[in-house]
Amino acid sequence: MQQHTTSYGPPHSDRPPERHRLVRKLQSITDLTAEERQALLDLPMTVRSYARGEDIVREGDTPSECCLVLEGFACRYKLLPDGRRQIMAFHTPGDMPDLQSLHIGVMDHSVAAMMPTQAAFIPHTSMRDLTHAYPGLLHAFWRDTLIDAAIFREWLIGVGRRDGHERIAHLICEMLLRFRGVDLAPNDTFKMPVTQADIGDALGLSHVHVNRVLQDLRRDGLITWTNSVVSILDWEKLQKRALFDATYLHQVHEAAA
Amino acid sequence: MQQHTTSYGPPHSDRPPERHRLVRKLQSITDLTAEERQALLDLPMTVRSYARGEDIVREGDTPSECCLVLEGFACRYKLLPDGRRQIMAFHTPGDMPDLQSLHIGVMDHSVAAMMPTQAAFIPHTSMRDLTHAYPGLLHAFWRDTLIDAAIFREWLIGVGRRDGHERIAHLICEMLLRFRGVDLAPNDTFKMPVTQADIGDALGLSHVHVNRVLQDLRRDGLITWTNSVVSILDWEKLQKRALFDATYLHQVHEAAA
DNA sequence: CGATAAATTGACATGGATCAAATACGGTGG
DNA sequence: CCACCGTATTTGATCCATGTCAATTTATCG
Numbered sequence: 001m002q003q004h005t006t007s008y009g010p011p012h013s014d015r016p017p018e019r020h021r022l023v024r025k026l027q028s029i030t031d032l033t034a035e036e037r038q039a040l041l042d043l044p045m046t047v048r049s050y051a052r053g054e055d056i057v058r059e060g061d062t063p064s065e066c067c068l069v070l071e072g073f074a075c076r077y078k079l080l081p082d083g084r085r086q087i088m089a090f091h092t093p094g095d096m097p098d099l100q101s102l103h104i105g106v107m108d109h110s111v112a113a114m115m116p117t118q119a120a121f122i123p124h125t126s127m128r129d130l131t132h133a134y135p136g137l138l139h140a141f142w143r144d145t146l147i148d149a150a151i152f153r154e155w156l157i158g159v160g161r162r163d164g165h166e167r168i169a170h171l172i173c174e175m176l177l178r179f180r181g182v183d184l185a186p187n188d189t190f191k192m193p194v195t196q197a198d199i200g201d202a203l204g205l206s207h208v209h210v211n212r213v214l215q216d217l218r219r220d221g222l223i224t225w226t227n228s229v230v231s232i233l234d235w236e237k238l239q240k241r242a243l244f245d246a247t248y249l250h251q252v253h254e255a256a257a
Numbered sequence: 258m259q260q261h262t263t264s265y266g267p268p269h270s271d272r273p274p275e276r277h278r279l280v281r282k283l284q285s286i287t288d289l290t291a292e293e294r295q296a297l298l299d300l301p302m303t304v305r306s307y308a309r310g311e312d313i314v315r316e317g318d319t320p321s322e323c324c325l326v327l328e329g330f331a332c333r334y335k336l337l338p339d340g341r342r343q344i345m346a347f348h349t350p351g352d353m354p355d356l357q358s359l360h361i362g363v364m365d366h367s368v369a370a371m372m373p374t375q376a377a378f379i380p381h382t383s384m385r386d387l388t389h390a391y392p393g394l395l396h397a398f399w400r401d402t403l404i405d406a407a408i409f410r411e412w413l414i415g416v417g418r419r420d421g422h423e424r425i426a427h428l429i430c431e432m433l434l435r436f437r438g439v440d441l442a443p444n445d446t447f448k449m450p451v452t453q454a455d456i457g458d459a460l461g462l463s464h465v466h467v468n469r470v471l472q473d474l475r476r477d478g479l480i481t482w483t484n485s486v487v488s489i490l491d492w493e494k495l496q497k498r499a500l501f502d503a504t505y506l507h508q509v510h511e512a513a514a
Numbered sequence: 515c516g517a518t519a520a521a522t523t524g525a526c527a528t529g530g531a532t533c534a535a536a537t538a539c540g541g542t543g544g
Numbered sequence: 545c546c547a548c549c550g551t552a553t554t555t556g557a558t559c560c561a562t563g564t565c566a567a568t569t570t571a572t573c574g
Contacts, residue, residue, distance in 0.1 A: 160461030
């Protein structure tokens with residue numbers, strides 16, 4: 001199912017521009033020195049392409065590499081024995097959905113592509129060398145996983161205590177800021193290539209209900225959502241509807257330069 | 258409101274036995290060398306006591322110490338502006354609920370005692386010295402925060418896709434294994450000093466519904482729950498009812514010796 | 515022994531699920 | 545460029561797990 005594979009050696013000049021997204025992402029949550037940025041760009045990685053719906057890492061795997069989303073969109077999910085699915089995270093370019101595999105052997109959930117996606121794989125050994133050489137990057141990666149956890153907590157609040165409208169509005173607020181963090185939300189507009197059923201599985205709602213709520217949000221002039229493209233029309237009102245407070249994202253730079 | 262404060266210097270022989278719980282906890286999720294264990298016991302810490310319901314760390318704080326639960330029971334929670342509360346984690350002795358404060362400045366949620374609780378505070382500087390001297394402990398602490406995140410994900414699955422019975426049964430399964438990990442669940446029995454309303458706030462249910470589900474679980478002979486003491490009567494059936502799979506806890510030792 | 519919090523019970527209401535159909539739409543082959 | 549197909553969205557009708565409200569009983573504790 002993998003359509004394409006390329007390998008990049010460390011000191012290499014024609015790296016794809018998408019590699020910079022990792023730098024952007026980390027810069028949105030911490031400060032990096034020039035050397036650290038360069039070290040990130042020099043990481044050896046293997047790139048693979050995935051089709052929509054394809055698994056990138058699977059529950060039960062014991063990866064020896066970390067994966068980095070270069071292009072596309074991915075999610076982390078788990079299936080219950082009877083088929084119910086819970087999506088627990090969405091991942092934009094620049095995210096490393098299984099960074100945890102560095103310290104946790106067995107995957108307790110899967111990672112899948114939600115649109116044609118390019119993922120880069122970085123050997124654990126390289127990651128360890130890197131964090132050994134640059135303690136600041138160790139700090140950055142650990143912090144990244146901690147922010148990941150903060151996002152899980154916020155989602156937990158959502159499914160536990162927010163109603164349908166708040167949940168969906170909240171997700172949109174979060175995704176706007178995260179896409180902004182990697183410079184992928186010009187004009188408060190970004191690509192959200194997910195099905196209404198996917199949103200339901202992420203927020204603990206049925207796809208029918210998601211549809212009705214989205215219609216409300218559109219009717220009220222808060223957003224536009226067509227062809228997987230989301231536009232925020234009224235950021236203030238949307239945040240209010242979502243009871244949104246961005247603290248939990250712990251971004252230090254609104255958007256990387 | 259703080260009733261009592263004691264300070265321990267590093268090389269000190271009459272440390273309270275509860276300090277060992279941190280060692281137990283970490284040992285339940287990783288392997289420690291003798292030196293690492295000793296280094297943990299030598300950590301300087303200040304002990305404070307908290308009454309039931311009292312906050313130990315509060316949303317918005319920027320702690321300069323990490324807190325460790327020595328005795329008692331704590332939770333992490335967040336309030337929505339209108340008063341709805343979501344509890345996102347329970348913490349047994351041995352847990353460090355705000356380990357994250359090492360790398361994330363601002364608390365995005367609060368930590369509270371759910372019964373009279375003793376918490377130890379370890380300066381961030383000491384933690385940094387420790388992890389610098391013992392990289393194995395750095396690995397252990399990072400791993401601990403990652404398992405924390407895995408637990409959030411599992412709770413997310415619960416509120417998102419499990420019904421009331423599964424959710425409550427699942428929580429009980431999890432708490433049994435975690436209490437076991439710190440040697441506090443003799444005979445599959447442990448103290449769970451929480452109100453039915455608390456459970457509701459943790460699992461996204463109303464306290465009335467929690468009450469009814471608990472009655473079912475008792476009637477079906479799966480558990481006993483009186484006076485805050487939970488006993489598992491039928492572990493097999495309980496796991497089945499909960500669709501429980503312990504992988505996500507990533508415990509390497511069923512119980513520390 | 516009150517007093518206050520927690521657990522329990524009953525009656526009733528509802529957000530959101532489920533089921534089933536009817537469009538719309540993106541992609542593909544002709 | 546169009547006809548067609550599988551998928552996603554939308555709509556309507558109905559149902560139910562859980563919520564809400566209110567009262568009663570049972571701890572718990574000074």
